[in-house]
Amino acid sequence: MKKRFIAGAVCPRCSEMDRIVMYSSEENTYQECVSCGYRDRQPTAEEMAQAAELETRVRHKPRAINTPAQPIKFFPQKPKETRH
Ligand SMILES: [Zn+2]
Secondary structure, three states: OOOEEOOOOEOOOOOOEOOEEEEEOOOOEEEEEOOOOOEEEEOOHHHHHHHHHHHHHHHOOOOOOOOOOOOOOOOOOOOOOOOO
16 A cells, blocks of 8 residues: 655644544555544545535535625716827
8 A cells, every 4th residue: 555645734632733644445545644543534536526415415505695785986087188
């Protein structure tokens, strides 16, 4: 199994930087902290699609519009002065 360090990644558990390795099995991708042993499985493409589908279903409800109408101000342009 090939493990790769993720540059700049911070461990959510021990807050150490550059301790997170990423590796993937046949089906899943994992992130693991070599410092504290924290491990997290990355969602698969299928799970991402399912999550996105759920989100769109939730978002389907009409949202109440709370933004008040802003009065539009017009600044009439001054007529150009013609000087000779
Ligand atoms: Zn850690």
